[in-house]
Amino acid sequence: MDYMIRATAANAQIRAFAVTSRDLVEYAREAHDLTPVATAALGRTMSAALMIADMLKGPQDLLTIRIDGDGPLGGILVTADNQGGVKGYVEHPEAELPNNAMGHLDVGGAVGRGTLTVIRDMGMKDPYVGQTAIQTGEIAEDITYYFAVSEQIPSSVGLGVLVNRSQKKVLQAGGFIVQLMPFAEEETISKLEENLKGIDPVTKMLSAGDTPEQMLEKVLQGLDPVITDKIPTAFRCNCGKERYERALVLLGRDEVQKIVDDGKPVEIRCQFCGKKYTFSTEEMQAVLEKSQKKS
Numbered sequence: 001m002d003y004m005i006r007a008t009a010a011n012a013q014i015r016a017f018a019v020t021s022r023d024l025v026e027y028a029r030e031a032h033d034l035t036p037v038a039t040a041a042l043g044r045t046m047s048a049a050l051m052i053a054d055m056l057k058g059p060q061d062l063l064t065i066r067i068d069g070d071g072p073l074g075g076i077l078v079t080a081d082n083q084g085g086v087k088g089y090v091e092h093p094e095a096e097l098p099n100n101a102m103g104h105l106d107v108g109g110a111v112g113r114g115t116l117t118v119i120r121d122m123g124m125k126d127p128y129v130g131q132t133a134i135q136t137g138e139i140a141e142d143i144t145y146y147f148a149v150s151e152q153i154p155s156s157v158g159l160g161v162l163v164n165r166s167q168k169k170v171l172q173a174g175g176f177i178v179q180l181m182p183f184a185e186e187e188t189i190s191k192l193e194e195n196l197k198g199i200d201p202v203t204k205m206l207s208a209g210d211t212p213e214q215m216l217e218k219v220l221q222g223l224d225p226v227i228t229d230k231i232p233t234a235f236r237c238n239c240g241k242e243r244y245e246r247a248l249v250l251l252g253r254d255e256v257q258k259i260v261d262d263g264k265p266v267e268i269r270c271q272f273c274g275k276k277y278t279f280s281t282e283e284m285q286a287v288l289e290k291s292q293k294k295s
């Protein structure tokens with residue numbers, strides 16, 4: 001069962017988040033038929049998005065991470081709500097690359113260089129948008145850099161996805177984000193830095209059976225961590241046939257008439273979750289009646 005926790009430490013000088021996301025990353029892998037490197041890239045981004053979305057306040061608020069890299073993966077788009085729901089896709093789920101020099105999945109090479117954009121949609125007219133340059137394409141470093149440069153929040157981000165390459169199955173996925181508040185004292189900062197130097201990579205901690213609570217205990221050792229929240233997390237898409245019907249209506253009368261005249265059913269695939277929706281010619285006739293002539 002995937003879930004996420006939130007914690008504070010050192011008398012609220014530190015805030016922290018940790019997540020296990022194996023099931024939801026496996027769901028995405030299957031829905032999009034992702035290669036191992038695409039699974040790792042999307043899984044790391046979804047894990048980060050869940051934790052950043054947990055920083056939002058309103059129940060309707062949405063957090064989107066868009067990574068526009070020039071690597072073989074193409075773009076990555078992930079949207080999370082602040083109730084543990086996340087969805088996302090990569091432009092080229094079939095992208096494959098040889099392992100990097102360390103023998104790991106080459107996520108950085110698959111993403112390439114470009115921009116990372118974080119969009120906070122808080123129901124106001126204009127969403128809050130921050131953008132930074134991709135640093136390594138390994139996602140965790142890029143999120144750390146984003147927080148430092150765009151939001152001036154010193155952060156440490158650990159993300160990991162472990163894929164069984166022969167069966168392609170996701171074995172482990174998760175991560176943590178730790179952030180220093182502006183009033184953090186020197187002593188707190190150096191203790192945290194010392195802890196971060198000593199911990200294993202996320203996939204190693206998860207493989208050893210560590211829970212999100214145990215990951216944060218290691219990261220925040222000696223800093224009196226207090227867990228303040230725990231919520232289940234899952235891959236959730238809000239698509240539905242009505243949404244796509246509305247989109248078809250917006251094509252306009254002439255376009256819809258052409259589809260009806262063709263006499264073939266229309267099949268639409270949701271790019272976020274891979275679900276397919278079919279509109280028969282009779283259903284398209286109903287769409288035609290709702291659509292308007294475009295001038």
Ligand SMILES: [Zn+2]
Nearest residue numbers: 237239270273
């Ligand atoms: Zn969908």
